[in-house]
Amino acid sequence: MKGYYNKPEATAEAIDSEGWFHTGDLGQFDGDHLKIIGRKKEMIVLSNGKNINPSDIEAEIMKGTNLIQEVAVTEDEKHLIAIIYPDFKVLEEKKIANAKEAIKWEVIDKYNVTAPKYKKILDIVIVKEELPKTKLGKLRRFMLKDLLKGSNLIKGTPDEIVPEKEVEKRVSTSKEINTQEFKAISKFIGTLHDEIEIIPESHLEIDLGLDSLDIVEIITFIQNTFGVDISEEDFSRIKTVEALCQYVREKGGNFEEKEINWKKIFEEPVDLKMPSSKYVIPITTILKPLFTWYIKLEKNINKLEKTSPVIYIGNHQSMLDAFAFGQALPKDILKNTYFLAINIHFEGKIKKYLAENGNVILIDVNKNLKETLKIAAKVLKEGKNLVIFPEG
The missing domain is CATH 3.30.300.30 (ANL, C-terminal domain)
Incomplete structure (x- = not known):
């Protein structure tokens, strides 16, 4: 071709002085074949x-x-x-x-x-x-x-x-907007996220940006306000504010607006058998050469408090993080320190056995986060320490 019609700049960019046409594609050459892998402008x-x-x-x-x-x-x-x-x-x-x-x-x-x-x-x-x-x-x-x-x-x-x-300017045509359920639920969601426009069609996660802790708060609010129990499993099937209002209405219950009392919730009994510390120190001792000579872990524990309970928040980088953290803690603190872990990482009899005897508390964040919060509270109330890797 001679160039792009009436576009001299685009032509000059694509066709050089020797007449070569530059397609803008990216190639990968393996010695025999040239593979197109993308576009330069991308x-x-x-x-x-x-x-x-x-x-x-x-x-x-x-x-x-x-x-x-x-x-x-x-x-x-x-x-x-x-x-x-x-x-x-x-x-x-x-x-x-x-x-x-x-x-x-x-x-x-x-x-x-x-x-x-x-x-x-x-x-x-x-x-x-x-x-x-x-x-x-x-x-x-x-x-x-x-x-x-x-x-x-x-x-x-x-x-x-x-x-x-x-x-934010969109106006809902749903009749739900005038119901008692919508007014109460949208008002409560507004306390979780300031300056957010809520209409019945709003998607709970994508439009309103609700995270797992917000969902726990909403479930607890519905239980307190409407007397309706809703599991996180049921909540996973509810996508919009309108669907949530309809669920509450179908399940019935009396409306009574009152504040959530988390102190009272954390005093409720929780099904938790505290793991033993049987293998915490032995595993730490066995792995010490790895972190001393190969990984060469550096640690500074001058500011580490000896008092309990403490929540340690770790920056999750790899599967070795919990073991590295164990190396950094003095043995007397480590023995009274418990790690929250997602159960899918400990499937199988051996892994589960090591968790039960290695101060690891297995949780399912997709099933019952409220129960997880109560478990964390129980650990702390017993004067023990808790390790959480938020990213994991």
């Missing part, structure tokens, strides 16, 4: 000068998970962010109440553990609709920035991106 150039092909990261994230239908990686405020369209049907089948946290724990954290520092995903955004694509199914990456600005979407196709400030 490359992300970080502030440190590193070039990243987002499709490579997307392929890695999608490996071994059925929680995600589509993912797009882009840069936002100088760090990598993943925009994710989950498989909501799979989430419902697995009884997962909070999509964002489940995907972060089970997918993104697993990717981040092995990814180079500059390729780590530091935040994720969950969207309700498919990502914007061409008619041939190719991702429209130039639209991702706009999608982030309007990440709280209500209806419409991906091509009809609605900025968040416009979403």
Whole structure:
């Protein structure tokens, strides 16, 4: 071709002085074959000068998970962010109440553990609709920035991106808006998140940004206010404020507005058999050479309080974190320190046995987070210490 019609600048950029046409594709040559791996204009150039092909990261994230239908990686405020369209049907089948946290724990954290520092995903955004694509199914990456600005979407196709400030102006046509249930529940949600517009059609997680702790608060509020018991398993099937109101109405109950008394809740009996400390010290002793000579763990415990109870919050980096933390603690503190761990990491008789005899308390955050909070309170009330890795 001679060039782009009436576009001399585009022509000069694509066709050089020797007549070579630069397609803008990225190639990978293995000695025999040239493989097209992406587009040059889609490359992300970080502030440190590193070039990243987002499709490579997307392929890695999608490996071994059925929680995600589509993912797009882009840069936002100088760090990598993943925009994710989950498989909501799979989430419902697995009884997962909070999509964002489940995907972060089970997918993104697993990717981040092995990814180079500059390729780590530091935040994720969950969207309700498919990502914007061409008619041939190719991702429209130039639209991702706009999608982030309007990440709280209500209806419409991906091509009809609605900025968040416009979403807030939407008026509901639902009759639910005048019901006692909606007025009470929306008022309470407003106390959890300031300056948020709530309509019956609002998606509890994506539009309102509710996390697992918010869900516990709402479930407790409904129990206190309407006398309706709702499990987190049931809650996982409820997507909107309107559906929540309808659930409460169907289950019946008398309306009585009153404050949540967490002190009273934490005094309720909880089914917890405290693990023994049988193998805590032996395991720590066995692993000491690994952390001393190979990993060369550095520690500074000058500011460590000897008093109990204490909550230790760890920055989760790898599966060795809990063992490294055990190496840092003096034995008398370690013996009275308990670790919260997700039960899926301790499947099998041997792992479960070691947990029960190694101060590890197994929890299911997707099943009953309120019970987990009560368990944590029981550990602390007994004068013991608690270790939590929030990312894990």
